[in-house]
Structures are given as structure tokens and as C-alpha cells.
Amino acid sequence: MDFDALFTESLDALKREGNYRIFAELERRAGAFPRAISHDAQAPDDVTVWCSNDYLGMGQHPTVIQAMVDTAHACGCGAGGTRNISGNTHQHAMLEAELADLHGKDSALLFTSGYVSNWAALSTLGSKLPDAVILSDEKNHASMIEGIRHSKADKVIWRHNDPEDLDRKLAALPVNATKIVAFESVYSMDGDICPMDEIVEVAERHGAMTYLDEVHAVGMYGARGGGISEERGLQDRITLIEGTLGKAFGVVGGYVTGSAALCDFIRSFASGFIFTTALPPACAAAACTSIRHLKESGAERARQKEQVRKLRARLDAQGIPHLPNDSHIIPVMIKDPVKCRQLADILMQDFGIYVQPINYPTVPKGTERLRFTPGPLHTDEDIEYLVQALATLWKRCALAHAVA
Numbered sequence: 001m002d003f004d005a006l007f008t009e010s011l012d013a014l015k016r017e018g019n020y021r022i023f024a025e026l027e028r029r030a031g032a033f034p035r036a037i038s039h040d041a042q043a044p045d046d047v048t049v050w051c052s053n054d055y056l057g058m059g060q061h062p063t064v065i066q067a068m069v070d071t072a073h074a075c076g077c078g079a080g081g082t083r084n085i086s087g088n089t090h091q092h093a094m095l096e097a098e099l100a101d102l103h104g105k106d107s108a109l110l111f112t113s114g115y116v117s118n119w120a121a122l123s124t125l126g127s128k129l130p131d132a133v134i135l136s137d138e139k140n141h142a143s144m145i146e147g148i149r150h151s152k153a154d155k156v157i158w159r160h161n162d163p164e165d166l167d168r169k170l171a172a173l174p175v176n177a178t179k180i181v182a183f184e185s186v187y188s189m190d191g192d193i194c195p196m197d198e199i200v201e202v203a204e205r206h207g208a209m210t211y212l213d214e215v216h217a218v219g220m221y222g223a224r225g226g227g228i229s230e231e232r233g234l235q236d237r238i239t240l241i242e243g244t245l246g247k248a249f250g251v252v253g254g255y256v257t258g259s260a261a262l263c264d265f266i267r268s269f270a271s272g273f274i275f276t277t278a279l280p281p282a283c284a285a286a287a288c289t290s291i292r293h294l295k296e297s298g299a300e301r302a303r304q305k306e307q308v309r310k311l312r313a314r315l316d317a318q319g320i321p322h323l324p325n326d327s328h329i330i331p332v333m334i335k336d337p338v339k340c341r342q343l344a345d346i347l348m349q350d351f352g353i354y355v356q357p358i359n360y361p362t363v364p365k366g367t368e369r370l371r372f373t374p375g376p377l378h379t380d381e382d383i384e385y386l387v388q389a390l391a392t393l394w395k396r397c398a399l400a401h402a403v404a
Contacts, residue, residue, distance in 0.1 A: 017337060017360075018336075018337030018338035018340070018341055018359065019337055019359045019360050019361075021359075022341075024038065024040060024043075024348065024354055024356070025038070025039040025040060026038055026039070026047070026049070026354065027039065028049075028059075028060075030060055030065060031060060031062075032060075033049070033052075033054070033057045033059070033060040033375075033377050034048050034049040034050070034052065034057070034375060034377055034378055034382070035047070035048060035049075036048075036049050036354065038348070038352075038354070040348065040349075042348075042349050043348045043349050043352065044349075044352040046352060047348065047352045047353065047354045048352060048353055048354065048378075048382055048385075048386075049354050050353060050354060050355045050372050050373070050374075050378075050386060051354065051355045051356050051370075051371055051372065051373055052373060052375070053216075053246070053247040053248075053373065054247065054248075054250045054375075055219070055220055055247055055248045055304065055328060055373055055375055056219060056220070056248050056250070056294070056300040056301070056304060056375060056376055057250070057300070057375050057376060057377045058219070058248065058249055058250030058251075058290045058293070058294070058300070059250030059251065060250070060377075061250065061290065061293065063289055063293060064250060064251070064286045064289050064290045064293070065286070066289075067282075067285045067286045067288070067289035068251075068282045068283065068285060068286035069282075070285070071091060071281050071282040071284075071285035071286070072280075072282040075089065075091070075281040075282065076281075077280055077282070078277070078280050079092075079277060079278035079279060079280055079281060080278075081277055081278070082274065082275060082276060082277055082278060083273075083278045084274060087277065087278035088278070089278070089281045089284070090281075091281040091282075091284035091285045091288070092110055092278060092279065092281070092284050094284070094285075094288055095108075095110060095284045095285075095287055095288045095291075096108040096109065096110055096255070098288050098291050098292065099243070099255050099257055099291065100257055102218075102224065102225065102226050102257075102291060102295065103226055103227075103229070103230070103235055103241045103243075103257040104226070104230075104235040104236055105235070105241065105257040105258050105259070106258070106259050106260045106263075107257065107258065107259065107260040107262070107263035107264070108255050108256065108257040108263060109255060109256050109257075109263045109266055109267050109273065110253055110254075110255050110278070110279060110284070111253065111254040111255060111256075111272065111273060111276070112252075112253060112254070112276055112277070112278075112279060113244070113246065113252070113253065113254045114143065114215045114242070114243065114244030114245075114246060114247075114253075114254035115142075115143040115254065116143075116254055116272050116276065117143075117242055117243075117244075117254030117255055117256055117272075118141065118143035118144045118146075118147050118213060118242055118254070119143050119146050119147040119150065119272055120147065120266070120270040120271070120272025120273055121147065121211075121240065121242060121256045121266050121270065122134065122144055122147030122148050122150075122151060122180075122182060122211065123147045123148075123150040123151040123270070123272070124151070124265075124266050124269050124270040124272075125151070125180055125209075125211070125266075126147070126148060126151025126152070126153030126180065127150075127151045127152060127153065128265070128269050129153075129178045129180070130176075130178055131174070131176050131177050131178050132151070132153040132154070132177070132178045132180060133153060133154040133155070133156060133173055133177045133178065133179055133180070134148045134151065134153050134154070134155050134156070134180045134182055134211075135155075135156045135157075135158055135166060135169060135170065135179065135180065135181045135182065135208070136148055136155060136156070136157055136158070136182045136183075137157075137158060137160055137161065137182065137183040137184065137194075138157050138158065138159060138160045139160045139161075139184075139187055139190075140182060140183065140184060140213070141184065141188070141213060141215075144182055144184075144213060148182070153180075154177075156169050156173075160187075161192065161194050161195055163195055163198035163199050163201075163202045166181065166199065166202050166203075167202045167205070167206075170202065170203070170205075170206040170208060171206065173206075178209070179203075179206060179207065179208035179209065180208065180209045180211055181199065181202075181203045181208045181209065181210050181211065182211040182213075183199060183210075183211070183212060183213070184212070184213040184214075184215075184216070185212060185213065185214045185216070185217045185221075185227055185228035185229065186214075186216040186217045186220075186221075186228065186327045186329070187216075188215075188216045188329065189329075189331065189358060189362065189363050189369075189371065190323055190325060190329075190331060191323060191325035191327040191328070191329030191330065191331060192323075192325045192326075192327070193228060193325065193326050193327055194228075196212075196228055196229065196232055196234055197232060197234065200234055200237050200238065204237070209239040209240070210237075210238045210239045210240070211239065211240045211242070212229060212238050212240065212241050212242065213242050213243075214226075214227035214228065214229060214241055214242065214243045215242070215243055215244040215247060215254075216247060216327070216329070217229075217243075218243040218244065218247070218248060218249065219247070219248025219249050219290075219291075219294050219301075220248050220301060220304070220328060221301075223298070224294070224295040224296075225248070225291070225294040225295060225301070227241070227243065229241060239258060239259075239262070240256055240257070240258040240262060241256070241257045241258070242254070242255070242256045242257075243255055243257075245283075245287040245290075248294070249287055249290040249291060249294070250286075250290055251283055251286045251287040251290060252279070252283050252287075253279050253283060253284070253287060299376075300376045301376075303376035304328060304374065304375055304376045305328070307374040307375065307376060307378050307383065308328050308330065308374050310374075310380065310383050311330060311372065311374045311383050311386070311387070312330060314383060314384065314387040315330070315332070315387060315390070317387075318387055318390065318391045318394075318401075319394075319401035320332060320387070320390050320391065320394060320401070321333050321401065323369075328373060328374070329371060329372075329373060330371070330372040330373070330374070331358075331369040331370070331371050331372075332369055332370045332371075332372060332390070333367070333368075333369050334357075334368050334369055334370060334399070335366055335367060335368055335369075336368055337357075337359045337360065337365070337368045339368075339397065339399075340357040340358070340359055340368040340369065340370065341357050341359070342397075343357070343370065343393055343397070344356065344357040344370060346393060347370075347389060347390075347393070350389075351385075351389040353385075353386055353389055355370045355371070355372060356370075356371070357369075357370060358370070358371050372386075
């Protein structure tokens with residue numbers, strides 16, 4: 001059998017639909033973020049990154065870089081294996097303590113990524129708790145969906161950000177069911193924020209465990225960067241808070257926080273933890289430094305919010321359609337996969353602006369978009385240049401403007 005022909009056939013179908021993904025070859029420049037060097041022959045050598053999840057530029061922060069360098073010199077590069085064999089370093093223990101403190105929990109457990117922490121935690125809870133039923137918001141991330149699927153637990157989908165629908169579906173479950181309500185704080189593609197107070201109240205009324213994904217909120221919201229749950233004073237009422245070290249904290253890794261018994265339960269039963277090589281100590285030290293900095297400093301968050309406000313105002317002034325939300329994520333709607341790819345290419349090649357098109361399956365067909373994430377290191381001049389470039393393309397491509 002010609003396996004390559006089968007692969008190529010599927011890839012060709014993706015290309016015809018406009019959903020084939022092309023990665024830009026970029027080289028981040030320490031100290032110059034959001035600038036990057038492009039290795040695309042059709043684009044300028046220097047580009048401005050507008051879609052990074054390093055939301056606050058902490059991956060470029062001098063103290064974070066220095067922590068990684070110092071620890072690599074002191075400890076070497078890798079962790080040496082899984083933590084239960086040879087990888088449980090002092091840096092891992094320190095980082096877990098810092099994360100537990102960030103979320104006001106007794107304990108925390110590290111994973112190699114936010115995807116793995118969701119997959120491992122949800123699959124373990126769903127498979128090991130008796131008569132488990134996981135109630136999942138319909139727009140939950142792929143990592144949560146995969147964890148629920150892998151658990152083989154009963155699953156109930158509730159309407160996005162709809163506490164009343166959640167209430168009805170919890171009420172319909174058997175009395176003996178172990179109920180787990182899984183949801184996110186900030187949804188990464190639309191940028192909308194959940195009605196957390198109402199969701200928690202509904203879950204508590206039915207005796208359900210709450211599983212909250214804060215990956216797009218940690219570092220960004222709350223007085224110390226603990227996320228939406230900290231900002232709204234709900235940390236102590238949520239059973240498990242999951243997050244990432246690879247977005248606002250600027251490094252790599254994922255984690256869960258909760259009671260000591262909960263984290264020990266996941267540590268003891270989750271294959272995604274037990275059989276995975278641990279994070280390098282240098283990465284753990286850098287993440288710890290980033291978290292400590294953002295616990296004390298609100299300057300990055302304040303500046304980031306201001307730049308988001310400015311970009312939204314300028315887009316509105318030009319009639320560029322973007323989804324309204326209360327978060328830091330600005331989705332500019334294109335609603336066509338081919339046009340979305342073309343616009344991204346023109347922005348890169350003609351203007352030195354890098355933004356990745358967001359197409360199916362990341363978002364539903366017909367909702368394709370360019371997703372902008374202004375940060376504290378984007379200047380007012382960067383914002384104006386971006387808006388003028390978009391305005392030029394809207395005219396050139398005869399795209400619809402937002403209705404005033």
C-alpha cells in the first residue's frame with residue numbers, strides 16, 4: 001500500500017479547503033520583543049509579532065532569563081528522567097510551592113505542558129472516581145476534551161457559559177454520580193470570560209467538583225496574577241485550578257493546584273505524570289522567578305490592559321470588525337479560510353506584521369479570524385502601524401466593515 005499517497009490525499013484536501021497550516025520560521029530576539037527575525041524569503045527580515053501567547057513578554061524578562069541561565073550552569077540541562085526515578089529536583093518542589101501559594105491551595109503538581117496537565121488530570125479523575133460524570137462546557141479546549149474522552153467517564157455537554165443549562169443537567173444526574181464541572185475562565189479564541197460566580201454556585205448546589213482551566217488568565221488577572229478566580233475572590237471555592245507556565249509566565253509547562261489529597265491522587269494515578277520526563281530544572285527556576293515577579297508587580301498587567309484598550313479603540317475608529325469581550329484577546333473576524341490565510345500572508349510579506357490565521361478545526365468553519373494579543377511591549381506606534389495596515393487591506397480586499 002502506498003501510505004504516502006494516503007497522507008498526501010488528506011493534505012491536499014486541507015489545502016483545497018484553505019485549512020492547511022503553514023508555520024512561519026521566526027527567531028525571537030531577547031530584549032527586543034515583540035520584534036523577531038523572519039527566515040521567510042518573502043517577508044522582511046524584521047517582523048513584529050502580534051499573536052504571541054507570551055502575553056506579558058516575561059519570556060524576555062532579564063531576571064527570568066538569568067534564572068534559567070544560572071540554573072542550567074548549576075544543574076545542567078535535563079531533569080534526568082521522570083520525577084519518581086531521577087527527576088524530582090529542588091527547583092520542581094520550589095515551583096510547586098509557588099504555584100500552590102499563587103492560587104491559595106495546599107498543593108500543586110507540575111506537568112510538561114498545559115495540554116498534558118488537562119489531559120492527565122481529567123482522564124485520571126474521570127476514570128478513578130466512582131460513577132464519575134464530567135459536565136463539560138461546549139467550548140472547552142481540545143486538551144480537556146481529550147482528557148474526558150480518554151477517561152471513558154460519562155460526559156454531559158452544557159451550553160457555553162450558561163449556568164442555567166448546567167443547573168438543569170446536573171439536576172438530571174443520578175444521586176450517586178460523582179459530578180465534575182469542567183470549564184475555562186478565559187476562552188482563547190473568542191476571548192470571552194465565563195460567569196464564574198454563577199457556575200460555582202450551581203456546582204456547589206449540586207455537590208459537584210469544580211475543575212477550572214485558567215491557562216489564558218494566570219499572570220494576567222488578579223492582584224497577584226492568580227487569574228479570574230483570584231480577581232473575583234473564588235479561589236477557595238474551586239476544587240481544582242489548572243494553569244500553564246507557557247503563556248503569561250513566558251516559560252513552559254503546565255500544572256494543577258488543589259488540596260494535598262487531590263494533587264497526591266493525580267500524582268499517584270496519572271500516567272501523563274508518572275511516565276513523562278520532568279521539566280528541566282532551569283525551566284522550573286525560570287518559571288518560579290516569573291511567577292514571583294508577577295505576584296509583586298502589576299506594571300506589566302496595567303500596561304497590557306492599556307494597549308488592549310488602545311487597539312480596540314483604533315479598530316473601532318476604522319470600522320475593523322472584532323469580537324467584543326472583556327479580556328486581552330482581540331479576534332478580528334474574517335469568516336473565510338482562504339481570505340484569512342491571504343490576509344495573514346500579506347500582512348507578513350508587505351508590512352512585516354506576523355499574525356497567524358485561525359481556521360478550522362481550532363474554530364468552527366465560517367468563524368475564521370486573525371487573533372491579536374497586544375502586550376505591554378507593543379508601542380503606540382506599533383498599534384497605529386497595525387491598524388493602518390489592516391485599514392489598507394480592508395479597502396484592497398473589499399472586506400466588510402463593522403456597523404457603527
